[in-house]
Amino acid sequence: MHRRSGLSARTKLTISYAGFLLLAGVLLLAVMWVFVLRWLPTDDPRSLQRTFGGVVFIGPSRADLLRGFTPAAATALAFLLVFGLLGGWILAGRMLAPLTRIADAARMAGYGSLSHRIRMKGPDDEFRELADVFDAMLEQLDSHVAEQQRFAANASHELRTPLAITRTLLDVARDDPTRDQGELIERLHAVNTRAIDLTEALLLLSRSDGKSFTREPVDLSLIAEEAAETLLPLAEKRQTTLDVTGETTQTVGSAALLLRMMTNLVQNAIVHNLPAGGTVTIHTEPQHGASVLRVENTGHPLPSELVPALTEPFQRGTERVRTDEHAGVGLGLAIVHSIVRAHDGTLALAPRPTGGLLVTIRLPDQGLSRN
Structure with a gap:
């Protein structure tokens, strides 16, 4: 980006500091001059004489004071101007130093380097807050780009x-x-x-991920029944029992996306289950101002440290998804996570002590979604 050349912020602040200091000096000298004038006698020689103990003193006149005051005032103002420019330049540099560091970090980010962090020290002021916010933004960008x-x-x-x-x-x-x-x-x-x-x-x-969909009232319990009915043949083929429980649970969102979310969850629970005699439980209920969905399945034990990776694309259990004619595409839980995030909800995965997985989704209920 090309900008028109002009005064820098540091120069402007320096001129402002010096100008303010010079103006304050002028006002101070003006007040002193007016105050002194009130007590100075006129230029009449008789008014200049004062007698103390028989001794006659002759005081200065206004003209005498003006001749002596003017050069001194000019010297003082010149000193204030130089001092204001020098001190203002130093103070402005110190004040703008945090902004310079933030600008350098932004410039590096613009060149593609997102690993740099400002990590500003010092008092908890506005500059520190701005730097911390910028560091948090860089952290999110870096994570998003890596993902x-x-x-x-x-x-x-x-x-x-x-x-x-x-x-x-x-x-x-x-x-x-x-x-x-x-x-x-x-x-x-x-x-x-x-x-x-x-x-x-x-x-x-x-x-x-784009949230570009029409929102409408959706009953998660009906969505759960539809997904279970659709996947019943797959469950019977794998000798897995499907159980849908709960009550009417209203939310607001895309019925098509929420159905895809439910279908992916149930299909994932059926496929990653015991070879025979497994169960999948789907439960919906309103709870504390949220619409809650739980999908629980039996299966082999899952290490707790690997569970968070299940929502990453092309990940499954302890191994990366293989692409062959019979494997899934490896995006089931990644799509679920994306749909939940688009509906302003939360997704929690937890391994079951006896094996298998418990998925808990909390979506805003119909009332909260309208606000």
Whole structure:
């Protein structure tokens, strides 16, 4: 950015300090002059004579005082001007030093370096508060950029894998015309379906982060029943019992996004469960001014230190998600987290002592969402 050249803030403050000091000196000298004039006699020689103990004293006249006062006043004002400029320049520099540090940090951030922090010391004043706010902003930006870079790298890897599989299958079909074409077509269809699912999940993740959706009243209990009914065949196939409990729980948001959130949670609970005889419990209830959803499933024990990573894209349990024809796209809980955040809610994950996972979501209820 190009700016028009002009006086710097330090120069302006210096001139302001010096001007104020000079004005104060002028006013002080003016008051002294007026005060002295009240007690000075006129220039009449008789009015200048005073007799004390038989001795005659002749006092100064106004003209005499004016001749002596004017050079002294001019010298004092010149000294105040020089002193004001020098002192103002030093004081302005000290006052603006924190802003210079903040400007340097902002300039480094503009060049792409987000790791620099101001960490300003000193009293807890406005400059310290501004520096702390700027450091917090840089911390969030740095974390967000790192997350986006990690997400882009993972997404690129996940998208590259089905494309590589597709190319391999096409090469096989070209090099071996006698191979069963029906089998190749079926595998190509499966790989292509997975790539489409992954792309749609990425688009949904970006759309939910933008909060660009229409809000309407939504009953989480009905959403839970719909998701359970949709995934019942999958649960029966994996010999998992679905149990929906609770009461009417109203919130405000996108019914489509909240249904996708619920479906992802229930599907994740079914897939990451015991091989047979597992259970998934879905519970909804209004609680303390919030709409609460809990999805609890049995399963293998999860290390508590790895649970927070489950909401990161392409992460599952203790291992990174593999991309093959039967695996998920690895964005289930990441999409859930994004949808919850877009609805101004909170998401909490906790491992169950006997194995499995407990997911608790708190969304603003219908009354709070309207305010």
